[in-house]
Amino acid sequence: LAAGVMIVPDCGLAPGLANVVAEDLIASADEGPIDSIQIRVGALPQQPLGIFGYQLAFSPEGLINEYAEPCEVIEHGRYGTVEPLTRFEDVTWEGWGPLEAFSTAGGTSTMASRHTDRVRNLEYKTLRFPGHGRLFRSMLEIGLFEESKSIVGTTEVAPRDVLLNALDHTLPRGEPDVVLIRVWRDQGDSRLAYQMVDTEQDGFSALARTTAFPATALGDLIARGIVDRPGVATMNEAVNGKDLLPELVPVGIEFEEV
Template identity: 35%
Template structure:
């Protein structure tokens, strides 16, 4: 039986743990938050209470496990990776760290450790689909990612419900986005280049630049155009821009900042019987046998009776990449990106089959 340790006992981490437990893995959670630990215990998991805030602590706690999964806050992403290398423990990480994980490739190789970064729904499964698109064309000209988690219905005041870290949400909205146009790497303002997009059964959405390419800008060098956009209900962007312009997200030292107050207010917005949806479309355009072709992968996933759509798609993606790594140990250590896994047709199918087991379905359309 595989012994798995998961750093962070939040909802998405526990969702991943449930999947792996059904795959005959012995799963332990480690966290400092009492509420998170209580939740994991109620779900029948072993727990350890400890702060995972240094690479030395992480290395000590995960050593000896078959693999470690990291569902820590984004600011601890690099710390978790270094801890995995120190302990020579393979790691699959769902956190969205601003550090470039590929910088650790040489260290992983030397230690014989495999780290799969950005292993959620987006980045993560979105990258997996990009990797498959890249290999599907004789020459891939354009790859675009559209993704958004939102309530099933457009809810006031923002047309959005914060079901994850408000701090990370604000950071996503203010971080400049990297895109590629005509082979040129560009830095663009977030919340710009707004376009309308439709999904069957939903009102018109708006999509805007966010910084979600991550490792794709390095692994898909030969793609002419590359970008990611986040989707929300129409009107959401104008409301968020207003909050930025009024200074609600500003930081200040020594006193409660407008940003801290806004984060607290986001947390207080509650909805009864909230059900969310995860919408994602990854589009590739290029040539196949000399003809222009377009391939679209799409995910529409709803909350179930226990988990939100965001928990399902993120947690099950994390679990799928982790279980795949347990079944396919790598001969040499490396930072192995989801898109590189997707470039292998069998590995791609393996991951999609694991997601399908939990009814997270990826559909394909070719034009």
């Protein structure tokens, strides 16, 4: 703190950019309790690929961690966790649907532990093409996510290591992608929702654009002194949308009210 150094984790898509938008919805709400903050995010191939309708957009370890760990939520004003790969819902998205959404870990960043005083319900779900989540849920239920090793024949092996190796070698990658973000706030009889659609441009994938450009923009805001919060703070704690989001418009990353 004395050195004025900032450390900003969670500078990705979610946690990251999507949470900045969600924080703005909380900050801009009328006085009184907020019924619900909902976050839906997906990084998908533009067309379903293979049995999972998916391509490997980042490490298989990161993917399985999201699918294996408890998911932080706020329910009825209390912090809690729910199982991953549950709470399925159908999602309509013009031009990209139908989709499904389900609970995954990590996407709420620090929000679930910080906003129980005002937000009654807060939840993050990942968007995928239909069928994806239940296939991975079946793997979870039969133990393929387990990290403890056991003897198979004469070999000691962890089921998760076998699964990660299989995913790394069989899932497609490098196809045109799309990133979808939808965040909304329910308060009383009103709903305010924002969404964003981004596709690859100028040789950069949509996922690369929506992770690298916001992080770079935040770094620039820090360098210019617009964001000045020494110490450790996640992206959604360090910067507000009013400062960050206009910086992304020139590169074509723009949210619209829906």
